[in-house]
Amino acid sequence: MLVRTLLLASFGLVMALPAQNSTRKIRGTPGELAARAGSAVPWGSDVEQAIAVAKAQDKLVFWYVAAVDKSPMDRKPEIDRYLRGGPFSWPSTIELLRSKFVPVAATAEGELKKRYDLVRNRYIEPGYLVLDATGKVVLRVDQITTLHPEWFEAPLRRLVQAPADGFPCAPALREAWQAYRQGDRAQAIELAEAVLGKEPAAAIAAEAHWLVGAALLRSGQKRDAIARWQQLGTALPDEPFAWKAALEAEGHGPFVHGFEDYLPLPPAALAKDPIDGTRLPGVYDEAALWQRSTAFLVAMDDGDGCVRDSTYDFGGTDSLPNVHAAVTCLVGEALLAASAKVARGELELDAPLRARLEALLARIHQNVRDDAWLAMSDRDEILWARAYALRFLAAWQRHRAADAASLQPELQRGVGALLALQPETGVWFHEYGNPFAIATALQALHGARACGVEVDQERIDRGLRALAMNRTKEGGFTYGHTKRGEPKTSLEAAAGRMPLCELGLFLFGGSDQDKLLAAVQTGQRHHGLLAAVRKYDDHADQHGYGGFFFWFDLLARIEATRALVPSPARAELLAAQRQLLLELPEFDGCFVDSHELGRAYGTAMALLSFEALAMAAAPTDSGPR
Numbered sequence: 032m033l034v035r036t037l038l039l040a041s042f043g044l045v046m047a048l049p050a051q052n053s054t055r056k057i058r059g060t061p062g063e064l065a066a067r068a069g070s071a072v073p074w075g076s077d078v079e080q081a082i083a084v085a086k087a088q089d090k091l092v093f094w095y096v097a098a099v100d101k102s103p104m105d106r107k108p109e110i111d112r113y114l115r116g117g118p119f120s121w122p123s124t125i126e127l128l129r130s131k132f133v134p135v136a137a138t139a140e141g142e143l144k145k146r147y148d149l150v151r152n153r154y155i156e157p158g159y160l161v162l163d164a165t166g167k168v169v170l171r172v173d174q175i176t177t178l179h180p181e182w183f184e185a186p187l188r189r190l191v192q193a194p195a196d197g198f199p200c201a202p203a204l205r206e207a208w209q210a211y212r213q214g215d216r217a218q219a220i221e222l223a224e225a226v227l228g229k230e231p232a233a234a235i236a237a238e239a240h241w242l243v244g245a246a247l248l249r250s251g252q253k254r255d256a257i258a259r260w261q262q263l264g265t266a267l268p269d270e271p272f273a274w275k276a277a278l279e280a281e282g283h284g285p286f287v288h289g290f291e292d293y294l295p296l297p298p299a300a301l302a303k304d305p306i307d308g309t310r311l312p313g314v315y316d317e318a319a320l321w322q323r324s325t326a327f328l329v330a331m332d333d334g335d336g337c338v339r340d341s342t343y344d345f346g347g348t349d350s351l352p353n354v355h356a357a358v359t360c361l362v363g364e365a366l367l368a369a370s371a372k373v374a375r376g377e378l379e380l381d382a383p384l385r386a387r388l389e390a391l392l393a394r395i396h397q398n399v400r401d402d403a404w405l406a407m408s409d410r411d412e413i414l415w416a417r418a419y420a421l422r423f424l425a426a427w428q429r430h431r432a433a434d435a436a437s438l439q440p441e442l443q444r445g446v447g448a449l450l451a452l453q454p455e456t457g458v459w460f461h462e463y464g465n466p467f468a469i470a471t472a473l474q475a476l477h478g479a480r481a482c483g484v485e486v487d488q489e490r491i492d493r494g495l496r497a498l499a500m501n502r503t504k505e506g507g508f509t510y511g512h513t514k515r516g517e518p519k520t521s522l523e524a525a526a527g528r529m530p531l532c533e534l535g536l537f538l539f540g541g542s543d544q545d546k547l548l549a550a551v552q553t554g555q556r557h558h559g560l561l562a563a564v565r566k567y568d569d570h571a572d573q574h575g576y577g578g579f580f581f582w583f584d585l586l587a588r589i590e591a592t593r594a595l596v597p598s599p600a601r602a603e604l605l606a607a608q609r610q611l612l613l614e615l616p617e618f619d620g621c622f623v624d625s626h627e628l629g630r631a632y633g634t635a636m637a638l639l640s641f642e643a644l645a646m647a648a649a650p651t652d653s654g655p656r
Contacts, residue, residue, distance in 0.1 A: 052408050054347040054462070061112065064264050065277035068284070069115025071125045074136045078143055078162075081135040086164035091190060093132035094160040095119075096173070100140035102151050103577075105569040109342065110157050110626060112278060113285035117178035120275035122234065123199035124184055131191040132161075155566045161190060170304065174566040176626055177309040177617040178291040185301040198293070201235045207242055212295050214326075214384070216246035237263060237270035244276060245286060245293075251334035251387075289331050289340040289630045292619065300618045312614040317641060320613075321378050323620030324634045325369040328362050329387050331631045336394025337404060338362050341629040343579070346411025346462050353406050356398070357415035358632045360423040363395035365638040367423075371430045399423055400441055411462045414452055418475040421445040425478035435482070442484045449475060450490050457493035464512035466501040467528045467583075469494050470535030474590075477538040477655065495541045498532060506549055508532040510575060524574040526557035531587035534594060538655060548595055551604060554588045558611070561585070568627040578625030582636035585611070589640050593647040594654040601647075609644050612637060 061068070074095070075081050081092045097111040104110070118124045128134045139149030139156075147160060147168065158173030170186060180199045188195055200208045207222035223239040223246075231239070240263035248256035260276035267273045278284040285291040299314045315323070331338045339355045346354075366388055372378035373385060380388065398404045399420045405413065424445055428438045449472055458464035459472040473494050480486045501509045501518050507525030509518045522529075533550035536542035564571040567578045589608050595601040615622055615637065622637035623630045646652050 052347075052410050053349055054345075054411065055349075056344050057348040058106075058109075058344070059281070059283075060108075061278055061281060061283050064268060064274055065281050065283060067274040068112065068271075068278040069119035070274070071271040072119050072128050072134050074134050076135065076137055078135055078137050081133045082162060082164065082166050085133045085162070088133065089164070090131060090133050091164075091169065092160075092162040092166075093128055093134045093187070094162060095134065095136040096139050096149060096154070096156055096158050096160065097136060098138045099149055099151055099154055099156050100138060100144055102156060103567055103569050103571040104156060106342070106627060107156070109283070112283050113178065113288070113290055113626075114157050114175070116275050116278040116284040117286075117291045118180060118183040120271050120278075121180040121183075121199065122201070122238070122271065124180055125271065127184055127187060127191075127193065131193060132187070152563065152572060155564075161187070172304075175309055176290060176566060176623045177619055177621065177630070178285050179293060179296065179619060181293075182296060182301060182309075182618055186304050201238050203231060203235050204238055204242060207239070208293065211242065211246055212293060214381070216250045219243075219246045233267050233270055234272075237267045237272035240267075241272040241276055244279075248287065249292075249330045251330075251332050253333050287340070288342070289327070290623075290626070292327075294619065296619060309617045310615065311618045312616070314618065315616055315620045317613065318378070320616055320620050321369060321372065321638065321641070322380070324622070324638055325366065325378070325380065325388065326384060327619075327621050328366060328631060328634055328638075329384060329391055331362070332387075332391045332394070336391060336398045338631045340631050341627065343412075343625075343627045343629075346409065349406055350409045350412040351406075352404060353409050353412040353416040356404050357412065357419045358629065358635070359395055360399065360416070360419035361635040361639065362631055363392060363399075363423045364419070364426045365635040365642070366392055366395075367426045367430045368638060368642040395423065396427065399445075410452075410460075414449075414459055414461045414468055414472065417445065417449045417452060418471050421449060421475040421479055425475075425482050428482045438482070439484065442479050442482055446476060446479050446484055446486055450487065453490060453494065455493075457490075457495075457497035458512050459494065459497075460512075465510060466498050466508045466512065466532045466535075469498045469501075469512075470528075470532045470587075473498065473535040473538060474531070474655075481655070491539055495536060495539055498535055499541060502532070502536075506533070506546060506553070521574070522553055523557055523560065526553045527561055527576065527580050527584035528587075530554045530591035531584070534587065534591040534655075537591075537594060544596055547591060548600060551588055551591050551595070552600075554584065554591075555604060555607060558585075565624045566626070568625040579628050581624035582622070582628075582633055582640075586636050586640050586643065589643045589647075590655065593643055593652070594656055596654075605644060605647055608640075612640055612644070 078094055085092045098107045155174045157175050160168055161170035163169050198208055203226055207219050210222055211219035220243050223242045227239045244256045244259040257280045260280040263276045264273045279287045300311055303311055333339055337355055338359045341354050341358050343354050373380055405416055424442050428435050453459055459468045461468050476486050501513050503518050505522055507520045507522050508528055509520045529550040533542050533547050537547050560576050561581050564576050565578050565581045570577045592604045621630055621634045623633035
């Protein structure tokens with residue numbers, strides 16, 4: 032019962048339990064009905080046997096690789112549930128795999144692991160291989176995060192020459208799905224209810240109930256969505272959509288965490304086989320990325336001004352409210368930039384979406400003014416909630432100068448809350464004291480000071496001294512705080528965090544342009560180390576890089592570049608960073624790194640990166656100096 036209550040609390044369905052500042056990770060498992068998700072696919076478990084069957088039946092083998100032996104992935108069961116509750120619960124995908132393939136689900140290990148090169152850091156789960164009757168690979172896909180039935184089926188249909196008949200759905204619900212896909216979720220619900228009123232067959236009724244729940248959730252009505260999915264599970268317990276609905280209602284599924292949706296995709300996103308799982312560079316320009324990413328972020332609101340898709344629990348399950356608050360503040364900062372672009376005529380959003388965006392910003396602002404959404408006794412992740420709340424308020428003043436006077440008390444309160452987390456040593460911390468936490472706090476305080484808020488210089492100096500203790504003679508910064516002796520780290524291992532840490536010093540006069548440029552250039556030079564492990568959810572290589580550092584480090588690198596004085600080197604770095612961003616969208620125009628941090632976090636960080644580049648390109652920009 033405790034596990035279920037904590038799970039529901041993190042999902043926002045019941046009041047959160049009092050935080051105990053524990054690092055204990057309480058990860059629930061699906062109930063009986065939810066555990067059936069994905070089981071409608073007739074999975075085999077032996078790859079060699081599947082190849083033999085494929086030869087006898089003149090079919091291809093679809094090998095679902097849910098896990099790789101000795102992989103550093105932290106949450107293998109969770110990402111497996113996303114695939115089983117996503118494409119493997121969709122009727123047309125189930126039928127495609129049943130009729131045209133020999134489906135097998137098996138961990139990559141032993142001789143097969145070597146034969147197909149399914150080893151850590153070269154194949155990142157989840158993914159799949161399609162094999163011919165001789166065992167030869169004809170399609171290899173890994174690093175899957177974003178899910179969409181039309182996208183998932185497209186390359187498989189090409190292989191077996193099976194044409195797609197419009198969006199993969201029951202014909203009776205095509206009009207309802209079309210309304211959903213066009214953004215009219217109220218109309219989608221009305222049309223789906225009309226189909227249900229005709230007492231259709233069980234499979235169609237299950238899909239209609241699922242659609243109603245999906246439309247409710249993306250409209251910010253989470254409780255109603257959960258209730259509808261629970262109703263589906265009770266009424267039609269033998270339907271695959273009922274199993275998926277149960278998985279989602281319990282908080283385990285891909286849809287509730289923002290990894291799955293059904294919106295229209297451009298032909299190019301369906302015509303090209305994916306690179307690195309779901310990455311499709313060249314499909315969207317920056318304007319389209321802003322439009323699609325903004326719509327996604329608005330739809331991820333739970334209806335109370337909080338985005339709760341992240342499952343990042345390295346600070347313990349009791350820290351999740353603070354993780355959600357931190358992510359929500361980043362989402363709010365990104366949406367403030369989007370709203371400003373709309374006002375300048377640089378971003379086109381329809382009237383209903385603009386209204387939802389502004390309503391969400393107002394709710395986030397209210398949450399930031401009240402600590403009720405935080406787990407106050409947690410000390411593992413509250414730093415991020417405090418620092419990013421301060422960033423959000425500073426961004427509000429930057430974009431909405433007319434509110435500057437009313438924001439001053441809120442900014443002053445935010446400064447006090449962040450300073451209250453600093454110990455006598457000056458070492459701000461999250462799960463442990465470290466230089467990137469110190470630098471994050473200093474950057475947020477600098478933003479508040481730029482808004483005219485008083486910040487105690489003695490506390491700033493204390494933080495600067497603590498941060499400088501972790502800087503090596505070569506310019507690297509250690510991962511943890513250096514308590515005694517000389518700091519030690521390699522530039523390769525430190526490259527990701529160097530720009531942020533050097534920027535933290537630079538903003539208050541503790542560094543100079545040469546050191547800042549060297550830090551940015553080192554981060555850019557070793558970007559490949561970050562990129563190689565972007566889809567892992569834990570430390571994954573010999574340098575300690577993990578997916579959760581990707582957007583954190585990239586945004587900081589861009590913001591540090593903006594602080595450089597204009598020069599050919601700065602211009603070259605900005606151009607290279609912009610090109611990186613344009614190569615990173617998922618096939619639907621959103622962004623992600625670690626699936627634990629979530630797509631809302633990744634998408635917000637990407638938009639903030641684009642915004643920082645735009646500010647750096649402005650002729651009058653002097654940077655955060």
